[in-house]
Amino acid sequence: MTQHDTIIIGGGHNGLICATLLARAGQRVVLLEANRNLGGLAATREFFSGFNAPLASTLYAMPEKIVAELQLDQHGYTPSSQTLDLIALSRNENPIHIKADTIGGAEVGESTSYGDYQSMLRTFAKALAPFWSKTMPAISDRKLSSLATFGHLGIKLRTMGRADMLEFFRVAMLPMRDLVDEYFKSESLRAALCWDGLVGTSMAPRSPNQSVITVLSRMAGSHGGLHTIPSQGMSSLISALESAAIAAGVEIRTETPVSKVIVGGDEHGQQVDGVLLANGETIRASRVVSSADPKTTFLNLVGAPALEIEFTNRIRRLRTKGYVAKLNLALSSLPKFKGLDEPNGRMITADKMDDLEFAWDSAKYGEIPETPVMEIVIPSLRARGLAPEGKHVLSANVMYIPGQISGGWTAAKKQELLSRLIAILDLHAPGLSTLVEHAELLTPEDIQNEFNVSGGHWHHAEPSVDQLLMMRPTYEAAQYATPIPGLYLCGAGSHPGGDISGNAGRNAAKAILS
Amino acid sequence: MTNNPDRLRQNSTDPYAGERLKLSYFHERQAPLNLRDAWSAWNGFKFADYYYDTDYEYFCIRNTCGTYDICPMQKYIIDGPDALAMLDRMVTRDLTKLGVNRVTYCGWCNDSGRLIDDGTIFRLSDEKFMLTCGSPCIAWLRKSSLGFSNLEITEATEDFAALSLQGPTSFATLKAMGLGEVEQLKPFNLIHLPFQDGEIMISRTGFTGDLGYELWVEPRLALPMWDALYEAGANYGIQPYGEAATNMARLEAGFLMPYMEFNEALKTVNFEYDQTPLELGLGWLVDFKKPHFNGRRALLRQKNEGLKVKLLKLDIEGNKVAEEAILYNDEKQSREIGYVTSAMWSPAVKANIAFAMVDAKAANGEIWAEIYYQRELRQQMKMARCTIKDKPFWVHPRARQTPPSLT
Numbered sequence: 077m078t079q080h081d082t083i084i085i086g087g088g089h090n091g092l093i094c095a096t097l098l099a100r101a102g103q104r105v106v107l108l109e110a111n112r113n114l115g116g117l118a119a120t121r122e123f124f125s126g127f128n129a130p131l132a133s134t135l136y137a138m139p140e141k142i143v144a145e146l147q148l149d150q151h152g153y154t155p156s157s158q159t160l161d162l163i164a165l166s167r168n169e170n171p172i173h174i175k176a177d178t179i180g181g182a183e184v185g186e187s188t189s190y191g192d193y194q195s196m197l198r199t200f201a202k203a204l205a206p207f208w209s210k211t212m213p214a215i216s217d218r219k220l221s222s223l224a225t226f227g228h229l230g231i232k233l234r235t236m237g238r239a240d241m242l243e244f245f246r247v248a249m250l251p252m253r254d255l256v257d258e259y260f261k262s263e264s265l266r267a268a269l270c271w272d273g274l275v276g277t278s279m280a281p282r283s284p285n286q287s288v289i290t291v292l293s294r295m296a297g298s299h300g301g302l303h304t305i306p307s308q309g310m311s312s313l314i315s316a317l318e319s320a321a322i323a324a325g326v327e328i329r330t331e332t333p334v335s336k337v338i339v340g341g342d343e344h345g346q347q348v349d350g351v352l353l354a355n356g357e358t359i360r361a362s363r364v365v366s367s368a369d370p371k372t373t374f375l376n377l378v379g380a381p382a383l384e385i386e387f388t389n390r391i392r393r394l395r396t397k398g399y400v401a402k403l404n405l406a407l408s409s410l411p412k413f414k415g416l417d418e419p420n421g422r423m424i425t426a427d428k429m430d431d432l433e434f435a436w437d438s439a440k441y442g443e444i445p446e447t448p449v450m451e452i453v454i455p456s457l458r459a460r461g462l463a464p465e466g467k468h469v470l471s472a473n474v475m476y477i478p479g480q481i482s483g484g485w486t487a488a489k490k491q492e493l494l495s496r497l498i499a500i501l502d503l504h505a506p507g508l509s510t511l512v513e514h515a516e517l518l519t520p521e522d523i524q525n526e527f528n529v530s531g532g533h534w535h536h537a538e539p540s541v542d543q544l545l546m547m548r549p550t551y552e553a554a555q556y557a558t559p560i561p562g563l564y565l566c567g568a569g570s571h572p573g574g575d576i577s578g579n580a581g582r583n584a585a586k587a588i589l590s
Numbered sequence: 591m592t593n594n595p596d597r598l599r600q601n602s603t604d605p606y607a608g609e610r611l612k613l614s615y616f617h618e619r620q621a622p623l624n625l626r627d628a629w630s631a632w633n634g635f636k637f638a639d640y641y642y643d644t645d646y647e648y649f650c651i652r653n654t655c656g657t658y659d660i661c662p663m664q665k666y667i668i669d670g671p672d673a674l675a676m677l678d679r680m681v682t683r684d685l686t687k688l689g690v691n692r693v694t695y696c697g698w699c700n701d702s703g704r705l706i707d708d709g710t711i712f713r714l715s716d717e718k719f720m721l722t723c724g725s726p727c728i729a730w731l732r733k734s735s736l737g738f739s740n741l742e743i744t745e746a747t748e749d750f751a752a753l754s755l756q757g758p759t760s761f762a763t764l765k766a767m768g769l770g771e772v773e774q775l776k777p778f779n780l781i782h783l784p785f786q787d788g789e790i791m792i793s794r795t796g797f798t799g800d801l802g803y804e805l806w807v808e809p810r811l812a813l814p815m816w817d818a819l820y821e822a823g824a825n826y827g828i829q830p831y832g833e834a835a836t837n838m839a840r841l842e843a844g845f846l847m848p849y850m851e852f853n854e855a856l857k858t859v860n861f862e863y864d865q866t867p868l869e870l871g872l873g874w875l876v877d878f879k880k881p882h883f884n885g886r887r888a889l890l891r892q893k894n895e896g897l898k899v900k901l902l903k904l905d906i907e908g909n910k911v912a913e914e915a916i917l918y919n920d921e922k923q924s925r926e927i928g929y930v931t932s933a934m935w936s937p938a939v940k941a942n943i944a945f946a947m948v949d950a951k952a953a954n955g956e957i958w959a960e961i962y963y964q965r966e967l968r969q970q971m972k973m974a975r976c977t978i979k980d981k982p983f984w985v986h987p988r989a990r991q992t993p994p995s996l997t
């Protein structure tokens with residue numbers, strides 16, 4: 077039997093990255109993934125015969141640094157440099173195209189404002205960028221030394237200049253709505269610009285918290301917040317990560333759910349001793365690194381009894397309700413959207429910010445919103461192999477859809493939501509419904525069950541101020557190490573959070589190796 | 591038994607009934623004996639500070655016997671296959687060693703190793719435990735039970751009528767009451783004996799450091815038990831005693847009082863204004879051989895780094911009680927090194943005694959107390975030299991002797 081130093085739970089992109097970096101540093105690593113496919117929430121699956129779609133359809137947060145560090149180019153991955161326009165669809169007006177520096181299809185004044193808005197956000201995003209790839213200092217009442225990272229941020233903010241720094245402090249916690257209100261007039265434009273601060277969270281345009289920070293963190297990627305789709309598909313990123321892991325010596329086992337983290341103990345205290353698999357097999361190792369979400373890791377795999385009382389109660393209270401559903405459509409041909417030559421962007425179906433707000437109002441009371449808002453891409457226009465020749469895949473993130481609805485999700489309720497969504501699509505792309513060969517709708521509950529993520533949450537745990545930075549997922553586990561010697565976290569529930577960025581996996585590996 | 595919050599209040603037609611203090615199951619007997627009407631409150635119960643005279647009641651504890659009402663003490667039943675594991679992870683002591691029909695004194699800490707409360711745990715059967723403590727702790731018990739699916743926690747405070755019987759003639763009194771079988775009961779053991787048409791649970795426990803027992807019955811047997819006890823104890827000097835006399839006896843015996851020696855960690859606002867068991871001299875309660883219990887990591891760190899402060903027992907020169915005194919490293923008050931938490935003139939030891947929280951480093955040097963006292967309304971101050979005592983101030987072999995003596 078092979079001996080392992082380290083067991084990685086979960087083969088999402090963060091688990092794969094962490095495994096590779098540890099193996100490259102000489103550790104004998106085995107990675108255990110519950111599902112058949114690697115990639116976790118970014119895995120590509122065939123949802124209908126001949127039609128494939130990943131849950132996470134676009135890239136924006138993946139740093140070039142990590143791609144280079146892992147030499148993913150040598151494993152078949154080529155990042156795309158062709159960005160997708162963000163397109164504000166509206167029922168009654170022409171679509172507005174939002175690009176890196178300009179806006180097409182809106183009043184002239186809006187374009188000027190957009191320039192100001194973008195340059196402000198870019199300044200802030202640049203100042204914050206180093207933060208996403210660093211381990212946060214622990215909250216400690218004594219150690220000032222660990223505050224060096226904050227010192228660094230302070231310097232970064234100072235170098236923006238006094239005026240920008242003060243402006244940063246003014247806007248950092250604004251609701252998205254108040255921020256975009258200051259700059260823009262067009263309702264649909266404002267709604268589309270809100271989207272990137274909100275998607276994946278339980279915040280709506282009027283929620284004060286950290287939506288602006290979410291926007292800024294998403295702007296830290298290669299294209300200043302604009303999205304891309306690799307020409308070989310998202311699957312090319314995951315298979316490159318897999319290939320890099322294997323090349324580094326990682327043993328990968330899929331369809332291998334872990335049911336327990338084994339915590340041993342003697343008079344010297346506790347120590348991780350391996351994992352128990354659902355099939356009854358035990359794998360020993362003195363280090364276990366989990367990319368499963370924090371609730372799953374601590375409450376299901378470790379179990380509260382092996383942890384401390386206040387800690388477990390903080391984990392229990394983590395907010396992990398996801399509100400994004402996924403709609404995948406197999407289309408017999410390319411749909412025609414009103415006012416667009418080609419639906420080759422990222423299209424937001426909100427006439428106004430209140431569409432988002434009202435959808436959230438329903439969702440927070442456990443109701444299916446009357447008019448959910450969608451972020452639509454047609455990845456088959458960008459990536460090969462997702463649909464049979466001439467046919468297309470439409471993939472939409474749908475907000476805000478509760479994981480638990482009053483009375484529970486039933487086939488009928490899902491059908492009802494699906495009909496609403498297709499009716500909305502028909503408004504923007506008349507006749508689209510006639511092209512649908514197959515529709516798949518995954519509610520947050522489905523995502524939870526299929527991808528083993530609490531609440532089906534995009535970020536594994538809500539990225540709100542109380543669950544961010546040195547509080548992510550909670551203090552005493554925010555530096556990737558946990559209260560149990562030998563147990564670490566490396567997934568989206570850790571700093572800096574979700575999205576396909578690899579930061580959590582890479583930061584964790586660095587913390588473990590340091 | 592139902593937990594009707596009003597069932598211990600005087601009168602349900604009283605519009606302020608919910609605001610009034612609850613009355614103990616023994617109130618009917620205790621009230622007429624409270625000659626001074628010296629009532630205060632404990633956990634929402636009307637509770638006697640003293641009945642007649644604190645010193646008199648104290649001398650009853652040490653020379654004859656007395657009863658102390660522990661109805662207001664909080665009681666919880668933790669029952670089920672996971673009960674032992676849950677409590678063992680909660681408290682710092684190794685509970686797996688606690689046999690059935692045994693009682694143990696223990697403390698429990700928050701994650702940072704700060705003491706939440708102390709109390710006693712009774713092992714009533716393999717899977718059934720009773721925890722008693724000074725202030726409510728149901729919320730902490732519930733938090734502690736997260737992840738243990740196989741147990742039930744019941745708030746049982748009002749399900750028991752309980753009385754502490756303490757003092758050298760307490761055994762003689764029980765014997766005269768027909769409960770002579772307690773003769774073989776060792777300290778921290780418990781026994782169930784028939785009483786009238788029911789049962790009485792007797793544990794050899796208490797808070798005075800003396801020979802003593804705690805008696806537990808269902809509420810309907812409260813007054814019958816009182817009457818039988820007082821009838822039997824008439825010739826043995828039985829007398830109810832209140833909080834004030836308890837406080838004297840427990841200090842002599844070296845027992846800690848919440849809100850005097852320590853602040854309960856969950857209620858402390860200022861950082862580290864609470865205390866760890868190690869600082870409180872309760873290191874013997876902390877079993878680091880257990881691989882895991884709440885607060886272990888923090889306590890181990892403190893043990894390795896060394897204590898900054900520790901609770902000391904002081905013998906203070908003179909007879910002026912050092913209540914609330916600040917401590918210094920010399921008579922000239924060059925440096926403040928701590929403060930007194932409880933102090934008294936001990937009649938049994940004939941000494942001026944105190945508990946004090948002192949800078950650990952200063953404990954090796956001189957300790958001086960700045961004592962304020964009054965002489966006919968004039969404030970006086972004196973500096974008094976203190977000596978550290980390692981043992982409890984008062985210990986008596988009769989407390990542990992089995993079979994116990996009759997006097």
Ligand SMILES: Cc1cc2nc3c(=O)[nH]c(=O)nc-3n(C[C@H](O)[C@H](O)[C@H](O)COP(=O)(O)OP(=O)(O)OC[C@H]3O[C@@H](n4cnc5c(N)ncnc54)[C@H](O)[C@@H]3O)c2cc1C
Pocket residue numbers: 085086087088089090091108109110111114115116117118131132133134135136137332333334335367368369372377400401402473523527528529532533534535536566567568569573574575576577580
């Ligand atoms: C609908 C949706 C759309 C999204 N779209 C995008 C997007 O377009 N772009 C983007 O950047 N981000 C997107 N995200 C977010 C992004 O996909 C996630 O934040 C990211 O993939 C998280 O990666 P991870 O490796 O940390 O965790 P995951 O990808 O969740 O991987 C964790 C893995 O652990 C496995 N696991 C869990 N428990 C066990 C166990 N007991 N035993 C073994 N294995 C276990 C799971 O099966 C899973 O494979 C989207 C998320 C959702 C929900």
